[in-house]
Amino acid sequence: MQDELTQEELKAAQAFAGAPVYAVSKEELERKVQESEEYWNQLQTVKTPTPVDVSVLDDFLAGVGEEEHPQLDEPGDYKGGQLPVMPRTVGLPTYAAVPEKAKKAFPEKSRRPMIRLYCFPGAADNYMLWLKIATSAPDWCEVAVYEPRAHGFRPDEPWDRTLEERAADAVKVMRPAFETHAKGGVSEGAPFAFLSHGIGGQFMALVAQRLKREMNIEPLIVFANDGPPSNVPTLTFEGYALMCEDAFKFYEVFQPGTIQQINKLGKDSKAGKALLQKWWRSMRMFEEHAQRSIAKGEPFHKFNCDLWCLEARHTMDMGSHIADAPAEFQKEWEGKKRITASGPDSGNLWNRDGFKKWADWTNEDFNYVEVETDHNSAKNAVEVQNIVFQELAGFCGMDYTPAKG
Numbered sequence: 001m002q003d004e005l006t007q008e009e010l011k012a013a014q015a016f017a018g019a020p021v022y023a024v025s026k027e028e029l030e031r032k033v034q035e036s037e038e039y040w041n042q043l044q045t046v047k048t049p050t051p052v053d054v055s056v057l058d059d060f061l062a063g064v065g066e067e068e069h070p071q072l073d074e075p076g077d078y079k080g081g082q083l084p085v086m087p088r089t090v091g092l093p094t095y096a097a098v099p100e101k102a103k104k105a106f107p108e109k110s111r112r113p114m115i116r117l118y119c120f121p122g123a124a125d126n127y128m129l130w131l132k133i134a135t136s137a138p139d140w141c142e143v144a145v146y147e148p149r150a151h152g153f154r155p156d157e158p159w160d161r162t163l164e165e166r167a168a169d170a171v172k173v174m175r176p177a178f179e180t181h182a183k184g185g186v187s188e189g190a191p192f193a194f195l196s197h198g199i200g201g202q203f204m205a206l207v208a209q210r211l212k213r214e215m216n217i218e219p220l221i222v223f224a225n226d227g228p229p230s231n232v233p234t235l236t237f238e239g240y241a242l243m244c245e246d247a248f249k250f251y252e253v254f255q256p257g258t259i260q261q262i263n264k265l266g267k268d269s270k271a272g273k274a275l276l277q278k279w280w281r282s283m284r285m286f287e288e289h290a291q292r293s294i295a296k297g298e299p300f301h302k303f304n305c306d307l308w309c310l311e312a313r314h315t316m317d318m319g320s321h322i323a324d325a326p327a328e329f330q331k332e333w334e335g336k337k338r339i340t341a342s343g344p345d346s347g348n349l350w351n352r353d354g355f356k357k358w359a360d361w362t363n364e365d366f367n368y369v370e371v372e373t374d375h376n377s378a379k380n381a382v383e384v385q386n387i388v389f390q391e392l393a394g395f396c397g398m399d400y401t402p403a404k405g
Helices: 007-014 026-046 054-062 100-105 127-136 163-179 200-215 237-245 247-254 256-265 270-296 318-324 327-336 352-361 382-396
Strands: 115-120 141-145 192-197 221-225 306-312 366-371
Touching: 026 270, 054 163, 054 200, 054 270, 100 127, 115 127, 115 163, 115 200, 115 382, 127 141, 127 382, 163 200, 163 270, 192 200, 192 382, 200 221, 200 270, 221 382, 237 247, 237 270, 247 256, 247 270, 247 327, 256 270, 306 352, 306 382, 318 327, 352 366, 366 382
Parallel strands: 115 141, 115 192, 192 221, 221 306, 306 366
Antiparallel strands: none
């Protein structure tokens, strides 16, 4: 579906997207945007890899520089019953903000939620791209999707410079919702789950670490949907160096479809440049976080719940069918072999060994499931929905009839 909003749609939607959480003046906001742009422009000028600085990750894990919040005791057991309306903020958009044409394609239903599902996007992702799963969820589940700064309904906010900075923003904008689950909250102890897509799982783990440290709350179950944990890179050093040197040339190899979109918009047009920046900045943030995590060694967080890794089998097994693919796709596959970290003979972004490292990120059971879908479709795939909602149904004693594709 179309994920970009027209200016008219955006202006109409922002009034409903959710409550603001940053009390800054227009001048202060403009200053922060300018500082962010100067940072990213400097990286483009330098064109060299950034030295791995583990202190960025360590400072986040230790809470250095964050707003002071009293550490809460563990919440008591939930007393049961329907959950109240979830507090929504600008980074946790409400369905009311969705343009009418999208509402017709993805109508919402009346909900009586017994559990919440918090979703974490990957690179260049936004709330509108999650509408199918959000609206298809059974009426006993409320789905909330984090939307980063400079994405979707937040176009005027500054770009984050690191994934850790993005995670800090996520905790801030999602705090009103998470506080309802915490000690003293209106629905203290109420159940919730986490779902990520692609490299959004790396970001999900950062948020989970801070929630445990600050609020003593944890998800009942975690789903990492077709993406690796933080200690698994997407790129080889050659691939990372190319990304730092020339964003356009990198994406010509890494994601030719994006370059086709950019060329259609006009490589030098405002829209074309913005699309390239969205992908390049997002990917660089994730990859540099992975480098810090690998340098740190052991996983920086352990979930105390079952963790499911859902593999999009059609993408993972692409190599075994590459000889039957169109010549253009075979060329793309060969080009990606030198820049992706899935192995010298693969053009995939990741491999099964990398995905299975999620087992080290939980103290409970690890489940690995091959799903009959591809990576791009996996976010909203019926096959994924059925796994997720079947498991959630068991937690809150509700029925779930598997959806048909």
